[in-house]
Amino acid sequence: MKTLETLETLETRTTTAPLALRKLYFVRFAFAAVWAALLFATASTLGPLSVTLLVIYPLFDVAAAVVDVRTARANGGAATGLYVNIVISTLAGMGLAVAATSGIPAVLRVWGLWAITAGLVQLVVGAVRRRLGGQWPMIASGAISTVAGASFIAQAGGENASLGSLAGYAFLGGVFFLISALRLKKADGEG
16 A cells, blocks of 8 residues: 555656646746846846846746745755755845946856856756756756856956846746746646
């Protein structure tokens, strides 16, 4: 009887994890698309709206990671990488608030450092979740984030540093979440 219970629990976990991740990934795509459009519209200067957007983005990442941790723990998955992401993104939000007082180059440096570290974490979490399906876009996104982070740091030293590249970065990241959400749907047999 205990074996049957264990099998039923495992079956429930393997079907609810992709469903929960799919929903989360769709929300993350929508947020990234709206956020990118708003930041792009204000990318030339550091005003109240652009600073608010810059701080909100990593804080949204924290909230999404908290939801993701709950899903991972409820489904027997490892959540260590997600906890690391929560810490990194919280520090990024605080760092961006401080950097915004020094100008766009400082913001790009902080964002770049965050993109590198969060990208590495995303790559590892995606690799660990490969069995769920739909994780290759997350792995690729993590790798791209790492490279993009280095480019933001390099851009900070240029003459025409702008926040516009951050909008493009966020939108591309959202597209990767959308692709993963769609692939998860196929992975669990619904599409």
